[in-house]
Amino acid sequence: MGKIAxxxxxxxxxxxxxxxxxxxxxxxxHMFIMDYTDxxxxxxxxxxxxxxxxxxxxSMVFHYGQxxxxxxxxxxxxxxxxxxxxxxxxxxxxxxxxxRLSIPAIDEEFMIEAIKELVRVDADWIPxxxxxxxxxxxxxxxxxxxxxxxxxxxxxxxxxxxxxGAYYAEGIQPVKINVESHYVRAVxxxxxxxxxxxxxxxxxxxxxxxxxxxxxxxxxxDGIEKKYIEEVGSMNVFFKVNGEVLTPELNGSxxxxxxxxxxxxxxKSWNVPVVERRVSIEELFEAHAxxxxxxxxxxxxxxxxxPIGELNWDxxxxxxxxxxxxxxxxxxxDTVTGIQRGTLADTLGWTVKVEK
Amino acid sequence: MGKIAxxxxxxxxxxxxxxxxxxxxxxxxHMFIMDYTDxxxxxxxxxxxxxxxxxxxxSMVFHYGQxxxxxxxxxxxxxxxxxxxxxxxxxxxxxxxxxRLSIPAIDEEFMIEAIKELVRVDADWIPxxxxxxxxxxxxxxxxxxxxxxxxxxxxxxxxxxxxxGAYYAEGIQPVKINVESHYVRAVxxxxxxxxxxxxxxxxxxxxxxxxxxxxxxxxxxDGIEKKYIEEVGSMNVFFKVNGEVLTPELNGSxxxxxxxxxxxxxxKSWNVPVVERRVSIEELFEAHAxxxxxxxxxxxxxxxxxPIGELNWDxxxxxxxxxxxxxxxxxxxDTVTGIQRGTLADTLGWTVKVEK
Ligand SMILES: Cc1ncc(COP(=O)(O)O)c(C=O)c1O
Ligand SMILES: Cc1ncc(COP(=O)(O)O)c(C=O)c1O
Numbered sequence: 001m002g003k004i005a006x007x008x009x010x011x012x013x014x015x016x017x018x019x020x021x022x023x024x025x026x027x028x029x030h031m032f033i034m035d036y037t038d039x040x041x042x043x044x045x046x047x048x049x050x051x052x053x054x055x056x057x058x059s060m061v062f063h064y065g066q067x068x069x070x071x072x073x074x075x076x077x078x079x080x081x082x083x084x085x086x087x088x089x090x091x092x093x094x095x096x097x098x099x100r101l102s103i104p105a106i107d108e109e110f111m112i113e114a115i116k117e118l119v120r121v122d123a124d125w126i127p128x129x130x131x132x133x134x135x136x137x138x139x140x141x142x143x144x145x146x147x148x149x150x151x152x153x154x155x156x157x158x159x160x161x162x163x164x165g166a167y168y169a170e171g172i173q174p175v176k177i178n179v180e181s182h183y184v185r186a187v188x189x190x191x192x193x194x195x196x197x198x199x200x201x202x203x204x205x206x207x208x209x210x211x212x213x214x215x216x217x218x219x220x221x222d223g224i225e226k227k228y229i230e231e232v233g234s235m236n237v238f239f240k241v242n243g244e245v246l247t248p249e250l251n252g253s254x255x256x257x258x259x260x261x262x263x264x265x266x267x268k269s270w271n272v273p274v275v276e277r278r279v280s281i282e283e284l285f286e287a288h289a290x291x292x293x294x295x296x297x298x299x300x301x302x303x304x305x306x307p308i309g310e311l312n313w314d315x316x317x318x319x320x321x322x323x324x325x326x327x328x329x330x331x332x333x334d335t336v337t338g339i340q341r342g343t344l345a346d347t348l349g350w351t352v353k354v355e356k
Numbered sequence: 357m358g359k360i361a362x363x364x365x366x367x368x369x370x371x372x373x374x375x376x377x378x379x380x381x382x383x384x385x386h387m388f389i390m391d392y393t394d395x396x397x398x399x400x401x402x403x404x405x406x407x408x409x410x411x412x413x414x415s416m417v418f419h420y421g422q423x424x425x426x427x428x429x430x431x432x433x434x435x436x437x438x439x440x441x442x443x444x445x446x447x448x449x450x451x452x453x454x455x456r457l458s459i460p461a462i463d464e465e466f467m468i469e470a471i472k473e474l475v476r477v478d479a480d481w482i483p484x485x486x487x488x489x490x491x492x493x494x495x496x497x498x499x500x501x502x503x504x505x506x507x508x509x510x511x512x513x514x515x516x517x518x519x520x521g522a523y524y525a526e527g528i529q530p531v532k533i534n535v536e537s538h539y540v541r542a543v544x545x546x547x548x549x550x551x552x553x554x555x556x557x558x559x560x561x562x563x564x565x566x567x568x569x570x571x572x573x574x575x576x577x578d579g580i581e582k583k584y585i586e587e588v589g590s591m592n593v594f595f596k597v598n599g600e601v602l603t604p605e606l607n608g609s610x611x612x613x614x615x616x617x618x619x620x621x622x623x624k625s626w627n628v629p630v631v632e633r634r635v636s637i638e639e640l641f642e643a644h645a646x647x648x649x650x651x652x653x654x655x656x657x658x659x660x661x662x663p664i665g666e667l668n669w670d671x672x673x674x675x676x677x678x679x680x681x682x683x684x685x686x687x688x689x690d691t692v693t694g695i696q697r698g699t700l701a702d703t704l705g706w707t708v709k710v711e712k
Contacts, residue, residue, distance in 0.1 A: 024414070024503025031413060054408040057387060057516050058380070062497050065421045065553030066560060071503075102560045137503055141418050147380025147427075147493055147518060148658075149556050149589055151564055160413050162503060182545060187579045189540030191558050197421030198554020200505050202547050204422060204458045208507055223543045224580050233505055302504075 004032075004117055009049035018127045021165035023302065024135065028122040028161040032114050036104055036155035045110075047118055050160065056145035060152045066142035067197040068097035071301045072258070073164075074119050074134040074354065076126045077342035082119060082354035084136075085301075085340045087112050089258045094138065096256075097194040102151040103140055111138065111157075116354045118159055123354075127163045133340075135164045135302070166303070172333065174309025174323055175298075177232060178215035179281055180206045181314055185230065187223030192230075192253035203233055215312060217298070221281060222253065229279045235298030235306060236260035239284055240328055242292040249276040259299040263332055265348060272328070281313055288318045295326030304340075305333040360388075360473055365405035374483045377521035379658065380491065384478040388470050388515035392460055398513065401466075403474055406516065412501035416508045422498035423553040424453035427657045428614070429520075430475050430490040430710065432482045433698035438475060438710035440492075441657075441696045443468050445614045450494065452612075453550040458507040459496055467494065467513075472710045474515055479710075483519045489696075491520045491658070522659070528689065530665025530679055531654075533588060534571035535637055536562045537670055541586065543579030548586075548609035559589055571668060573654070577637060578609065585635045591654030591662060592616035595640055596684055598648040605632040615655040619688055621704060628684070637669055644674045651682030660696075661689040 009029040016026045027050050034045040061067050070090045075083050091108035098105055115136060119126075126134040138159045142152030166172075183206040186192025186199055206218045219237065220230040229248050231237055236257040238247045245267055250256050267274040287293040296308035309323040325333075338344030339351060365385040372382045383406050390401040417423050426446045431439050447464035454461055471492060475482075482490040494515045498508030522528075539562040542548025542555055562574045575593065576586040585604050587593055592613040594603045601623055606612050623630040643649040652664035665679040681689075694700030695707060 027414060027501075050413070052410040052412050054410045056408050057406070057514050058383060058493075058518075061418065061553075062423060062495060063425055063493070063553060063556070064560075065423065065555075065557035067418060067421065067557070069419055100561060101557060102564050135503065137414075137419070139418060145383075147491065149559065149563065151560050158413050162414075184543050184545035187540055187543040187546070189538060189579060189582075190543070190546075196554075196557060197417075197419060198552075198557045199421075200419070201421035201423070201457060201552060201554045203505065204420075204507050205456060207505065208458050223545060226545075 069139035179313035184223035235300035425495035535669035540579035591656035
């Protein structure tokens with residue numbers, strides 16, 4: 001591995017209007033690439049102009065979905081410093097995903113250095129307007145040109161960068177969510193705790209149907225009993241019931257979210273009771289019925305905190321906190337984004353500076 | 357859609373030695389491609405030189421695994437005719453996979469014509485030695501350059517061809533199979549009945565572990581109770597118990613195999629009792645204990661019939677039919693391959709001729 005080669009993009013693009021970024025539509029001028037070859041390991045780390053990649057049509061990723069990814073963000077502070085939020089957590093999780101998918105491990109420290117280097121190269125692309133950031137997408141794909149199911153002998157590790165605004169068109173506005181009782185995303189013994197392409201493919205159909213009925217996301221139930229809450233499309237979920245914050249425990253079929261982990265740590269530091277356990281959908285609907293379901297929100301890198309304003313479960317529909325963002329949700333959002341942007345003290349040591 | 361454009365490969369490759377083909381390693385001189393754009397539908401059908409394809413690194417297939425595929429074969433008969441085996445079944449299944457993955461449907465008739473045309477163009481690549489054939493791999497990948505989980509607005513449909521020998525190194529020799537009791541491949545409500553990339557990604561880890569213990573494949577159990585037999589890596593399974601042939605019913609989490617369907621039809625035409633129902637692994641081990649488990653085999657396009665010589669389930673191990681191919685398994689193999697190669701009468705109307 002060692003040094004990172006660099007090839008400057010001679011044709012930089014025009015940067016998009018910061019007030020109309022959307023999410024995941026624009027990409028910067030460079031990308032990081034590194035190859036894996038059996039026997040040789042990861043090699044040829046390089047930063048090159050952002051461009052299409054050429055792959056054999058028989059590349060295993062197209063056929064057998066051996067692919068993992070991560071998502072994290074870089075922020076520019078008011079004094080022009082660049083901060084990453086807990087990149088060590090993302091690289092640790094990437095290696096867990098690699099392990100589940102039989103993809104060779106990466107060197108976590110080196111990858112953080114590579115990400116920093118790439119962010120430095122494209123630093124001018126980091127937007128500064130309220131609610132914006134630079135989304136970082138590391139991903140690994142199986143590239144061996146072979147038909148037949150086995151773990152690939154070749155891979156590409158790529159990092160691309162996208163200046164982003166809000167993930168949901170609604171922004172911090174509460175979202176309407178449908179509880180899915182037919183389709184299943186992941187099950188115990190499956191690959192639900194890995195950040196791998198197939199889990200998202202498995203979610204599409206339910207997502208399409210939910211949107212057709214006016215919901216922006218799906219809340220998944222466990223695949224065995226269809227009773228216990230798992231997570232939302234790309235967020236973990238939290239519910240404040242009678243002063244206590246509940247979130248599904250890490251059971252092997254949901255993602256160990258970095259935002260989830262941070263929210264739990266913050267709540268503990270504030271002495272707000274927070275419990276990780278199995279949470280049934282029935283329990284939540286009962287809590288709503290007796291007036292103790294106070295707040296509900298999703299957590300994830302893209303949206304940070306996304307309040308849940310409405311939950312639909314078969315023919316039952318509940319509105320949470322009159323469809324408004326809750327007080328605790330707002331405080332969590334303000335605190336996490338404040339730490340991420342360097343406007344609040346980073347008491348938990350989460351941000352990592354990208355030196356100039 | 358309409359006409360298929362054609363660009364001849366000016367640099368044809370040397371053809372591989374027919375006695376050393378292996379499976380899925382060699383590709384012919386041309387491929388078929390067709391694009392999908394929202395609003396425009398499938399368009400620009402073309403046969404072009406086989407070559408790498410250039411994709412944006414943000415193409416959705418790399419991140420969210422929205423991809424489906426098929427697998428079928430072309431055979432050259434002793435009088436130089438080219439036969440496809442039940443291509444209508446594959447195209448029908450492809451559209452079922454498309455539906456589950458929220459990918460737009462394809463025109464099945466047109467695709468059979470396109471496959472025929474491609475096979476005609478590369479007809480010289482069809483091997484003729486015993487046990488060889490031309491494997492046909494149609495696949496669809498999501499190509500929209502976008503980060504964020506939704507159904508893609510752009511796709512590519514590609515067909516590639518590979519001259520192949522035996523799928524298993526063992527050939528028609530019985531294989532040793534491990535019954536997987538920890539990992540799960542697919543579950544009711546998931547995407548197990550679709551031929552989609554993520555299902556194979558989900559199977560890799562167990563496959564790697566089985567191979568390390570000396571088994572060539574994994575036999576999956578249901579994801580809910582871990583009691584009922586599902587299928588093998590890329591084959592459906594059959595068990596002959598006390599004169600009756602049992603195979604797991606189509607329960608939504610296994611693939612509706614074309615070979616499975618053909619085997620059931622053949623057995624019925626021979627008046628051999630065949631039953632599709634839930635089959636527990638315990639039942640099979642009991643049948644073995646009382647001497648009624650007579651034969652076991654997997655079925656799939658790649659291997660056609662693959663006898664199971666040994667089954668391992670946790671710490672229990674059984675040898676079936678003394679590790680030899682059973683009489684019925686052999687008869688089924690001979691009949692199906694005979695029909696496929698045109699040496700036996702195609703009484704069930706399964707083969708489709710590729711006119712010159
Ligand atoms: C399935 C899923 N759950 C939860 C999350 C939240 O994880 P994180 O907070 O690390 O972004 C994500 C993604 O980002 C996800 O894809
Ligand atoms: C998971 C799985 N099951 C069964 C089969 C057998 O299906 P077919 O007979 O159509 O080839 C295949 C593949 O080919 C498969 O991938």
